[in-house]
């Protein structure tokens with residue numbers, strides 16, 4: 032974690048206030064992304080990964096969403112305090128996002144070319160012809176014939192739409208790319224191509240990335256460091272080597288145990304028991320305690336804080352706190 | 358696309374047959390004797406009987422209908438007005454320009470008011486603007502047209518004397534009050550539809566994508582969202598326009614405008630069967646054509662629909 036800081040998230044809290052209750056989608060988050068670094072954000076569905084990403088771009092839908100506190104410091108400035116006009120200059124330009132669901136992320140009544148061109152013309156001083164050329168180049172880059180820029184989203188397959196979304200996010204050479212499960216809609220070969228593309232960006236353009244996924248295999252392939260999220264909390268945060276060698280948090284350990292690996296036989300596969308808690312009514316104390324194999328009575332009472340167990344390895348578990356589990 | 362339009366036009370034929378049969382039946386069973394209306398109650402019965410014979414009113418139902426249909430198909434003749442002895446087609450075409458002017462100006466007022474109000478209401482849901490304009494829209498929908506017309510006449514024609522109160526002889530100025538009368542009611546319906554359609558669309562993921570690109574809010578709303586919200590909006594505009602083309606009886610009456618609506622009401626009163634039948638057929642055709650136009654517009658708004666038109 033030595034790279035120059037690009038993004039720093041401090042004490043970020045994002046809640047959704049709905050009629051059924053308040054969802055603490057992101058609760059006291061602290062993260063850092065250095066220049067050229069890739070941070071993996073891993074967690075089950077509903078953990079708050081997309082909310083984190085939207086928070087960074089200051090795009091939380093309000094209402095019901097509300098950023099209660101925290102800072103998102105990008106290149107030394109707090110994005111959450113920026114004026115609307117200033118943050119628009121950053122969105123799609125310095126920070127861009129690949130959205131999770133390519134089926135709904137594209138506007139159905141505009142051609143994909145128009146949609147890519149839009150972001151190019153917003154942020155680059157180019158003529159229309161240049162913008163079209165750039166749009167076609169971007170499509171080619173993600174493996175779609177440039178001539179198809181005049182087609183509408185419904186004329187593309189799901190995987191191609193995903194690649195259009197990627198092309199759109201890359202069109203202005205972002206400094207920080209947030210990729211929200213960019214490969215879930217793709218088959219394995221295309222998935223590999225997309226990951227290669229991202230790695231190339233990272234190597235050639237020194238692009239920083241936040242890779243949101245629930246696939247620890249992808250993390251192993253592209254990430255430098257990883258934050259494991261559970262119910263709005265970052266429960267473990269460290270570099271990739273630490274995480275794979277010595278996972279500390281019981282939830283992380285559970286995640287690793289639930290991955291099938293070729294050299295272990297099937298019945299040793301242990302999915303984490305229990306279900307994600309009701310987001311509007313999280314358990315007291317550590318939100319993971321009802322599912323945790325090591326939980327004690329103390330875990331239901333005391334909310335854990337992040338502990339730096341070894342340099343650069345943060346774990347939010349009472350086991351590592353002064354006093355331990357009892 | 359051409360094939361689609363042709364198919365739709367051909368599909369009009371059975372519809373028109375159905376419409377004509379229904380209206381013919383209704384007129385056949387309507388009490389009242391056209392001959393008596395034309396000659397007056399005091400005319401001797403023999404004279405009336407002779408006229409009935411001449412007009413073919415004594416023939417059985419199917420013969421009457423068959424004759425009428427044959428006239429249309431073979432000679433393009435919709436019939437002759439009992440009262441003026443003129444071609445029904447001419448009678449209608451005399452009245453149609455006034456109705457067309459009213460309909461177009463009414464719809465223009467409705468769209469210019471309704472669409473922006475709906476958009477602003479949707480982007481500021483539950484704001485004061487939203488609440489007030491939706492309340493006014495509810496009033497607009499429920500307020501009778503003739504009452505609105507009379508209020509307008511009292512204020513602008515009688516008291517302020519800015520605008521003429523009747524007829525169409527003062528060009529553009531004489532259209533203003535009738536257009537407002539017709540337009541406000543339709544504007545209310547359009548505003549409500551625009552609002553609900555926009556509310557649906559601005560929740561969609563692609564709107565978030567547009568914002569994530571750094572697009573300004575006005576373009577997000579007026580380009581990305583509006584274009585997706587347009588289908589139901591065009592539909593109600595089309596329905597309003599189609600309805601107005603059939604004549605706006607009350608408005609035409611209050612403002613003494615000789616339009617298709619008044620022609621129809623007068624003809625029904627006089628048991629002037631050919632004019633009523635021709636008029637209904639004409640109204641049905643214009644309504645269907647407006648509908649077809651709306652469906653064609655869909656294709657320009659939404660490429661997914663366009664690819665279905667074969």
Ligand SMILES: Nc1ncnc2c1ncn2[C@@H]1O[C@H](COP(=O)(O)OP(=O)(O)OP(=O)(O)O)[C@@H](O)[C@H]1O
Nearest residue numbers: 047054056075076077078079080081082083095310
């Ligand atoms: N617009 C919203 N209104 C209310 N609650 C929301 C909204 N968006 C998200 N949430 C809630 O916030 C929590 C976090 O959601 P988020 O979309 O960030 O999860 P995620 O980690 O991205 O999950 P997934 O892997 O399924 O994409 C969930 O409990 C979700 O129900």
Ligand SMILES: [Mg+2]
Nearest residue numbers: 080081082131
């Ligand atoms: Mg998500």
